[in-house]
Amino acid sequence: xxxxxxxxxxxxxxxxxxxxxxxxxxxxxxxxxxxxxxxxxxxxxxxxxxxxxxxxxxxxxxxxxxxxxxxxxxxxxxxxxxxxxxxxxxxxxxxxxxxxxxxxxxxxxxxxxxxxxxxxxxxxxxxxxxxxxxxxxxxxxxxxxxxxxxxxxxxxxxxxxxxxxxxxxxxxxxxxxxxxxxxxxxxxxxxx
Amino acid sequence: xxxxxxxxxxxxxxxxxxxxxxxxxxxxxxxxxxxxxxxxxxxxxxxxxxxxxxxxxxxxxxxxxxxxxxxxxxxxxxxxxxxxxxxxxxxxxxxxxxxxxxxxxxxxxxxxxxxxxxxxxxxxxxxxxxxxxxxxxxxxxxxxxxxxxxxxxxxxxxxxxxxxxxxxxxxxxxxxxxxxxxxxxxxxxxxxxxxxxxxxxxxxxxxxxxxxxxxxxxxxxxxxxxxxxxxxxxxxxxxxxxxxxxxxxxxxxxxxxxxxxxxxxxxxxxxxxxxxxxxxxxxxxxxxxxxxxxxxxxxxxxxxxxxxxxxxxxxxxxxxxxxxxxxxxxxxxxxxxxxxxxxxxxxxxxxxxxxxxxxxxxxxxxxxxxxxxxxxxxxxxxxxxxxxxxxxxxxxxxxxxxxxxxxxxxxxxxxxxxxxxxxxxxxxxxxxxxxxxxxxxxxxxxxxxxxxxxxxxxxxxxxxxxxxxxxxxxxxxxxxxxxxxxxxxxxxxxxxxxxxxxxxxxxxxxxxxxxxxxxxxxxxxxxxxxxxxxxxxxxxxxxxxxxxxx
Numbered sequence: 001x002x003x004x005x006x007x008x009x010x011x012x013x014x015x016x017x018x019x020x021x022x023x024x025x026x027x028x029x030x031x032x033x034x035x036x037x038x039x040x041x042x043x044x045x046x047x048x049x050x051x052x053x054x055x056x057x058x059x060x061x062x063x064x065x066x067x068x069x070x071x072x073x074x075x076x077x078x079x080x081x082x083x084x085x086x087x088x089x090x091x092x093x094x095x096x097x098x099x100x101x102x103x104x105x106x107x108x109x110x111x112x113x114x115x116x117x118x119x120x121x122x123x124x125x126x127x128x129x130x131x132x133x134x135x136x137x138x139x140x141x142x143x144x145x146x147x148x149x150x151x152x153x154x155x156x157x158x159x160x161x162x163x164x165x166x167x168x169x170x171x172x173x174x175x176x177x178x179x180x181x182x183x184x185x186x187x188x189x190x191x192x
Numbered sequence: 193x194x195x196x197x198x199x200x201x202x203x204x205x206x207x208x209x210x211x212x213x214x215x216x217x218x219x220x221x222x223x224x225x226x227x228x229x230x231x232x233x234x235x236x237x238x239x240x241x242x243x244x245x246x247x248x249x250x251x252x253x254x255x256x257x258x259x260x261x262x263x264x265x266x267x268x269x270x271x272x273x274x275x276x277x278x279x280x281x282x283x284x285x286x287x288x289x290x291x292x293x294x295x296x297x298x299x300x301x302x303x304x305x306x307x308x309x310x311x312x313x314x315x316x317x318x319x320x321x322x323x324x325x326x327x328x329x330x331x332x333x334x335x336x337x338x339x340x341x342x343x344x345x346x347x348x349x350x351x352x353x354x355x356x357x358x359x360x361x362x363x364x365x366x367x368x369x370x371x372x373x374x375x376x377x378x379x380x381x382x383x384x385x386x387x388x389x390x391x392x393x394x395x396x397x398x399x400x401x402x403x404x405x406x407x408x409x410x411x412x413x414x415x416x417x418x419x420x421x422x423x424x425x426x427x428x429x430x431x432x433x434x435x436x437x438x439x440x441x442x443x444x445x446x447x448x449x450x451x452x453x454x455x456x457x458x459x460x461x462x463x464x465x466x467x468x469x470x471x472x473x474x475x476x477x478x479x480x481x482x483x484x485x486x487x488x489x490x491x492x493x494x495x496x497x498x499x500x501x502x503x504x505x506x507x508x509x510x511x512x513x514x515x516x517x518x519x520x521x522x523x524x525x526x527x528x529x530x531x532x533x534x535x536x537x538x539x540x541x542x543x544x545x546x547x548x549x550x551x552x553x554x555x556x557x558x559x560x561x562x563x564x565x566x567x568x569x570x571x572x573x574x575x576x577x578x579x580x581x582x583x584x585x586x587x588x589x590x591x592x593x594x595x596x597x598x599x600x601x602x603x604x605x606x607x608x609x610x611x612x613x614x615x616x617x618x619x620x621x622x623x624x625x626x627x628x629x630x631x632x633x634x635x636x637x638x639x640x641x642x643x644x645x646x647x648x649x650x651x652x653x654x655x656x657x658x659x660x661x662x663x664x665x666x667x668x669x670x671x672x673x674x675x676x677x678x679x680x681x682x683x684x685x686x687x688x689x690x691x692x693x694x695x696x697x698x699x700x701x702x703x704x705x706x707x708x709x710x711x712x713x714x715x716x717x718x719x720x721x722x723x724x725x726x727x728x729x730x731x732x733x734x735x736x737x738x739x740x741x742x
Contacts, residue, residue, distance in 0.1 A: 033329070035426065035429070055505075074505075087604065088601065089590070091595075120604060121605070122590070149454060
């Protein structure tokens with residue numbers, strides 16, 4: 001009799017072990033599956049996303065006062081920053097420039113800075129463009145595409161709206177309308 | 193909480209529920225429940241209970257059992273095969289024109305079918321989440337099936353009892369019963385068995401001769417290889433393990449290599465291209481003629497790799513330190529710190545600089561009044577000449593086209609440059625405007641006194657390099673290697689067993705193999721030579737004959 005109880009005790013022990021074994025194996029297999037699916041879904045995602053702190057950069061201020069003026073992103077902390085990646089050969093970029101220019105004076109007062117990052121090769125075309133549209137907000141020139149790479153920019157224009165606390169509030173791919181632009185600028189306006 | 197068991201009525205061994213053949217003496221357990229005693233035994237997994245088929249209690253057991261089913265596994269594989277096949281009916285998204293909307297493309301090109309195809313996600317099948325889940329489920333199924341069947345089989349085969357029940361032996365495919373059997377014959381048998389490299393196990397005069405047991409592990413080794421292979425593909429999602437990117441670099445240019453966190457830069461010192469020409473060997477002559485345009489024979493980039501030593505923030509002048517210099521030729525990449533740069537594409541004859549001259553419109557000889565050169569990388573605005581003339585570059589379109597009559601550039605690269613010049617003759621305040629491009633010289637007012645003509649240009653080539661880092665290849669290789677070992681193991685060896693069961697009247701011999709019964713039967717015949725044992729018979733063949741006779 002004691003033999004059978006011992007045996008059955010052995011059996012329940014064995015079963016427990018087996019349950020734990022199966023549980024661990026299943027957890028491992030399904031986490032691998034989950035990892036594969038999540039990485040696959042997020043693979044095409046951008047390097048810099050909503051909620052992130054964007055990489056800092058320093059670029060030449062094309063329409064600044066001095067010849068070699070630089071703009072550093074980190075120095076704009078405390079302000080809302082609209083970071084617009086564009087190029088002169090990009091038609092939709094060209095279309096949204098006047099909207100940015102029209103809203104700039106008002107929102108500069110309210111503590112929002114607009115920085116337009118040109119990814120053109122030559123400064124010549126950027127200078128011409130600024131003159132043509134009489135742009136007053138700072139335009140910086142990323143002629144080596146370093147910042148473009150760091151931000152993982154695909155199609156142009158791509159615009160980041162950065163909160164005063166330095167995190168990204170919104171990321172917009174494609175051109176903006178005047179209304180949408182103003183809406184986003186309101187979102188990143190510092191609270192007084 | 194007692195587990196259901198089956199007690200063998202011959203030897204008293206307690207077997208798990210689902211066991212087909214007693215684990216100790218080999219008595220077929222189905223005969224206890226009164227089934228047909230004459231059919232051959234199913235020797236799959238040596239009659240052990242497939243683990244999952246025993247109990248089904250908790251949710252974990254249920255999930256486990258779901259995946260351990262061969263039916264489920266085969267269904268998953270069939271589903272994956274069908275969807276993979278469907279994915280080849282229409283081109284995948286990466287092969288359709290880049291500048292159109294994918295949905296409209298499929299709808300317009302292939303009609304309703306294309307529309308459904310797109311909506312079901314077949315346009316991007318091989319990286320779609322559901323396809324990946326399907327493949328992953330197959331992996332899970334393979335893994336669980338292997339554990340579930342491999343472990344009991346291993347236990348059964350390592351604890352074999354040479355002494356088997358006659359009920360077991362009588363239902364084997366190969367069977368022989370003899371009236372006489374003595375020590376001399378046993379010696380002869382043992383000698384013959386050893387000659388055929390059988391391992392012999394003995395218990396109370398009962399013999400088990402076995403060889404090639406390891407062939408039974410073939411499928412499990414094979415599955416292990418598959419699982420390692422699948423893990424390898426999984427690691428491709430880890431950027432540390434796998435990088436695949438592309439960069440254009442023009443001659444003389446140094447650019448940041450993408451996907452390296454701005455750590456590495458590549459300089460294109462020179463790009464060389466050679467085409468097949470007239471003087472090629474005759475064998476190529478026809479092929480060259482059939483092809484319009486030149487055919488590249490060789491192209492290479494003489495490149496330098498730099499590492500940025502500075503800890504500067506992005507955009508600041510990098511502190512470049514040369515780490516590697518060499519040629520990148522097709523199939524001969526330049527390797528640095530785990531990365532490889534492959535020659536992958538090229539664009540020849542992009543303009544680098546252009547030279548112009550200014551002459552009077554009326555001058556038939558077009559004698560130059562002034563000459564100047566524009567560096568397309570960094571054009572100057574103003575050209576002042578000693579003779580009082582001044583030329584201002586007003587507009588520069590690197591890749592010009594007309595957009596509703598307005599010149600515009602469609603890309604960054606000087607492939608088709610266009611210029612607007614302001615010409616200021618000496619002591620003139622009002623400039624003459626002229627537009628110059630390749631083969632074009634437009635005078636908007638039509639009464640310009642001066643004309644600007646292209647005299648010369650410099651070109652350069654752009655090289656397209658693809659960046660690869662793949663640490664998953666060794667894992668994939670290992671997986672494929674183990675897979676192959678498993679295939680060979682299971683294909684070229686057979687697990688053969690012969691049981692010798694002395695009885696009061698003589699001896700019963702039964703044999704089993706997992707494949708190649710013909711070869712096995714011939715081998716048994718050879719083993720029987722020199723003994724008076726009855727030749728072994730194939731019971732399956734016999735019963736077939738019986739049936740055909742009756």
